[in-house]
Amino acid sequence: MQVLQPVIDELIEQSRDADNHKQEEELCLLKKVLEIYDQKVVAEVLRAVSGSNWTRETINRWVNGKLTNKRLVDVEIKMLKGMLPSPPAHHGKYAFRFIDLFAGIGGIRSGFEAIGGQCVFTSEWNKYAVRTYKANWYCDPDQHKFNEDIRDITQSDRPDLSDEEAAAHIRATLPEHDVLLAGFPCQPFSLAGVSKKNALGRAHGFACETQGTLFFDVARIIDAKRPAIFVLENVKNLKSHDKGNTFRIIMETLAGLGYEIADAAVTGASDPKIIDGKHFLPQHRERIVLVGFRRDLNLHQDFTLRALDALYPQRRPTFGELLEPTVDAKYILTPTLWKYLYNYAKKHQAKGNGFGYGLVDPANPASVARTLSARYYKDGAEILIDRGWDKALGELDFNDAENQVRRPRRLTPRECARLMGFETVEGKPFRIPVSDTQAYRQFGNSVVVPAFAAVAKLLEEKIKLAVKKR
Template sequence: MQENISFNIPTSPSAEVNVVDPNALLTRLLSIYDVKTLVAQLNAVGEQHWSPAILKRVVEMARADKRLSEAECARLSALLPRPPQNHPHYAFRFIDLFAGIGGIRNGFEAIGGQCIFTSEWNKHAVRTYKANWYCDPDQHQFNEDIRDVTLSHHPDVTDTAAAEHIRAVIPEHDVLLAGFPCQPFSLAGVSKKNALGRAHGFACDTQGTLFFDVVRIIGARRPAIFVLENVKNLKSHDKGKTFRIIMQTLDELGYDVADADEMGPDDPKIIDGQHFLPQHRERIVLVGFRRDLNLQQGFTLRDIPAFYPSRRPTFGELLEPTVDAKFILTPVLWKYLYRYAKKHQARGNGFGFGLVDPTNPHSVARTLSARYYKDGAEILVDRGWDKPLGEQHFDDPQNQQRRPRRLTPRECARLMGFESPQGYHFRIPVSDTQAYRQFGNSVVVPAFAAVAKMLESRILLAAAMREKEAKRGGRSR
């Protein structure tokens, strides 16, 4: 039996080391937080004396090159992520493409990896990423539009020139991580684009071709291992043609994908997050090994059950003890969702809200989506709604007081594995709407931590091979 993956994020929220320039410190903080949110974050860690007015004075002092006290610097520095425990002695290097808020990064950093390059175009996701993940100012680069690296939006640039540009921008690395945009391949995305009369999949002029940006980077940099993530529907999109193109392309690059021939209903490449947390969330995971390095032998994602937690947290354990009344559905919204569900149930289909009983230790929520901010319909917390009475007593005052509520952003963070109630406090520097979008677009963190743990010995071997080759050729890292 393999070692279980910890549920907690390993990153410490302690103060970052070597932050001494108050002006630079505040510049970094204000690139992550607005003033109101920064004050709220300070107050959340016990600094109740901070107010927008005081913070404004501190900012003005710093910009006037007036010295802040060591205590003030320490308090502000505590809101930046600290380097991981193995800093600066990392075991291997990886890059994080289409990174979102860092859900895949976590597991690879936990086994000793150093993230040296991150690409994410959404400015709100970047704020959350920078608030929680250490980015070495000397050894890490942030990129917004990956096409600025691959030059795929310049049709006149040759593949050779593009490869040279990629190598100039992205350093050599052992592992490539990419949760490339899934909208063109998802059921929801396909439905929306069909309704608009627009193309989808690889015919899409915007997101659909971004997989080929990943391909260009793999081809130019030749990492030993890659981990690609997407929605389960990627396999069936366009009657399987899209997935066949992906697999054929990776094969032609000289990579073997684990469990490539497994295509049935028991495909191990499909990993369900409910084995780690109480949320049904299936994602396809493509783990590729560079063929010439002979790293793949014996690796299969069928072994992932050995890395399931010995005890999965219950849905109720992830909930906050008290929440703001704003998260309880309004009478109008609840009546709409209730009657909408009744109407579709009468027609024999399953459309409707998802009510989750937090008192049932076996409760599993539906998949959290990026649209959760709209009405929260897919995951509603049951507050004792008297379901057997149904429509007859819908408007009963006592029953109405037990209207369901949506999850808070922090509860979403827990349901996705970014934090546990007793562990690391994931920083959320954005609005509730943006937070819901970010968590709904992310991955179940401990599921990918399990994949990282499965790959650990092979990654370390690959890193050692790269170091040996670098010394032989007189190249530096």
């Protein structure tokens, strides 16, 4: 026994080390899940799958090192892993690399990952959007970086640094990539954003120091990293903001960096750079899309966004098909709110204005909703689902019991996910780990996913060629 004791001691120590390592892995898994979901939700899930006594306090104590002997059982580990996104099917066999700036909840990323891309860097400052992003998109711990404030990368808030020093920092910090995606902040350029800032006496566009100038952070990155291709997205009103000066400066800046912009010379109503989501889903949502090709690579030949027409779905889902069969009564407008919206619309109709709510008939296969906005959580006015209310804008009795039963309702967050293309009715559900208010803001700030998936598909051969020329 004495002869074997050293061997036994070593085996015991190895077993302890392995056990400690496993506990660390379990704690790391829990912490990843807690980056996305509230402690209360996680505790409820763990209790449901194992019947254990998990509580918010238990989780908090373990995470803070006050329960050193706490462990997870196999079914709990499996459940927690299931709450995190899985790697894409082509994980480890990527065709190209891309970065996702001002990423929101990943609407543009989706299409580029679908054609074989690997996202190596994501920047998004809104903590709630980050939670939704991490709940749905796999971020390789070894080959992906997450950033909150893009100015930490570009150093644009450091007046003491020269342009050369800032560019060196960008090159040292950002991973190499073939494609740059950026839905740079649009509030300073949107109709709603400009109106709001005018009312508050604030600057907008490039004069808005907090958001408008963030385009130049994108330009700094493009200049420093020289990606083969970029895709920039913004609201349609970007073209007309400040009598066209804002858009002119953007186009001149990008051209000056050595890039050819697809369909740059085309203007007017037929501008292919303006893409309407209604061709893919029943929502009128126009966005300007700037696709840039590095001039020295000669990738821009024969490329036009007009070719998107061929990628429109043969059959667009109807508005009614996107709705859930039953919803909570909380989504039905209260009598007070509905009366206010109704009378507000009637007042403006009398003045010849177009202001008012947007009532959508789900039974009409041709119905197309207005643009879902980030303010949807306030009253849902732009997209209300018709439940049979008498739509004549006359003098109606709001005490009529029959009409009150048929008050319109707003979309649920799940229906917003479908209207934006983040999920289909039959497909994998899009995870929404945030409150309804935050979810409405996130979907209202996002893009129509299949529209940008079509842009990615249109670019697929150009990206392959860029990789060959790398």
